[in-house]
Amino acid sequence: MPDNIIIRDNVAVITGAAHGLGAAMARRFASEGMQLSLFDRDEQALLSLSESLAVKTCSTVGDVASNEDLQTFYNNTKTEFGNVSLLVNNAAVNTGAGPWDEPERWLKHLQINLLSAITLQHLFVPDMLSHHTPAAVVNLGSKEGITTPPGNAAYSAGKAAIKVLTEQLAHELRQIAADRVTAHLLIPGYTWTPMNFPGMDEKNDIQPEAAWTAAQVVDYFITGFTRGDFYILCPDNEVTPEMDAKRIAWANQDIIENRPALSRWHPDWKEQFDTWMKK
Structure with missing residues (x-):
């Protein structure tokens, strides 16, 4: 069960780790003594976060839309740590495209929000299965991938695909590894993060009343994850x-x-x- 994964000396891999939910997860996992392999395109913020954590950390700067960068991330992680216990596909953007916008806009969006997760599952899951120790994959979904509100077709479609991808992954892992390697879909509510509030300053800005902080989402995630939930659907201060x-x-x-x-x-x-x- 997942309750023996977020523990001291296990290794967690997080994309989009420099800000928002990724950074909050890194801080929480570090507080539990986990070692961390972190990936983000914001080099300054990523290195600043890494230096603030009192655990062994490997930081890779790159773009999740680049398969070459993701391969480098995987190689760095394997060289530095070997076995990985937890893969968190967190990186995402919400700038998207409409139903008849240029395919190039769709592809750019889906490379970040969907195909990067597929690539990292391809790289890390076979290792997780081969090491015969507990492990898990956590993919970041969205309520917009479930109720699919109008206004951002590419984002809703990508997050709907993440939901289906993670459901399929969970089933296949259950068939092969029972409950030793699991998959989970984290679905945040309205969250005070740079993706939702570009340019926000967590130390000086006033948090919107309706939103949860990233740390609150991570706390809620930890409870559901250790309980073994697949769907970890977060409320907020309004919903x-x-x-x-x-x-x-x-x-x-x-x-x-x-x-x-x-x-x-x-x-x-x-x-x-x-x-x-x-x-």
């Missing part, structure tokens, strides 16, 4: 677990009841959705 459950149920019922696409945002269905949420 409760009950609200999330009703929104997800409504989205799924669009198919069952043959309603218009994204009926939650359809003018003919707004009143019924509001009534549903109040039940």
